[in-house]
Amino acid sequence: MNLHEYQGKEILNSFGVEIQRGIVATTPSEAVEAARKLTEETGTGWHVIKAQVHAGGRGKGGGVKLAKNLGEVEEIAGQIIGMNLVTPQTSAEGKKVHQVLIAEDVYYPGDSEPEEYYMSVLLDRAKGKNMIMYSTEGGMDIEAVAEETPHLIFTEEIDPAVGLLPFQARRIAFNLGLSGIAFKKMTKFVSALYTAYIKSDSSLFEINPVLKTSDDRIIAVDAKVTLDDNALFRHKDYAALRDEREENPIEVEAKAVGLNYVDLDGNVGCMVNGAGLAMATMDLIKQAGGEPANFLDVGGTADAERVEAAFKIILRDPSVKAILVNIFGGIVRCDRVAQGIVDAYKNMGNINVPIIVRLQGTNADLAKEIIDNSGLDVQSAIEFQEAADKVQAVMS
Ligand code: GDP
């Protein structure tokens, strides 16, 4: 589960990581109120206004702006809230901004030497270790740094059973070129960050930039946090951090009815049981010259109710021009699935795209008969290739 910057920063801060302080706002007047409060706490009259959407590169898209006074806070918040923010990480339509973070300006006006670093914590599955990736080249596109100057990216491997050792935190501070107070603050920052990563059961932290101010504070200015969904049961309070507005609406709906659905760009909808068969079906569609519109695993119990729920989800996507149902009847009998399809089709009444059904396994012949005798715009197939050819035929 992905979080907004302000939520990620709150989690970091709850484990002792120093952050750029801020308050979230949903209207320009709330933004002004937030800025006023921050000035009381921090003394600075300058604020940065940051669009809260689940996408990086907001600065480049005009979603991060500096305000020198309350009038500017109100004006800029008014511009950003409600805008469709387009960044290198969003689609061309962009993402609608519902809220902004009003944060203290930590790049003190006139500060000559703010240093920006990159730091992330993630899991290296191949090594079975956690990893801290860091670089002196923060604040910019880390992919570009990796491509052009890969020697400027360092990694520190951490054995999860042992944890981050003090010498590792010191090595990181050293490689970032720090000394004195900043060196000490960085070792503290790194160890608090690692603790936060472990204790929050996150699968990714990306802090870009980590800032060193001229008075040697080390601060997380940005935070991308991904929580491990499988560990959410251990963090009941994190469940409320989900922002469904940031997620694909069809996927949200599918999740609510217990379907495993991923929206894709193509035009052939797929309804399959089993993740492996779903992947193979997508390959098959591609080989036949089509593009899958989705990944959908209906699971083991493909009864009429479930099939109908799945049809509804698939048809929510307006680009779907045909549906391929590919079900292997192992635990569930094919004739029951076929009856489920026919019932669902009749029940819905408004399916106006061709459907190709391939049922293989127990009672496949019986299933084919049920489909063929239904009088509906549903074509049956038993062989994989036969199904693919039929998809191709209806698409061309
Ligand atoms: P991103 O573009 O989505 O990665 O958003 P960031 O939070 O990283 O902000 C983008 C850039 O805005 C940063 O790299 C900084 O250079 C700048 N920025 C962020 N906070 C401040 C601030 O408090 N003051 C100033 N002057 N610049 C800031």
Ligand code: MN
């Ligand atoms: Mn950033």
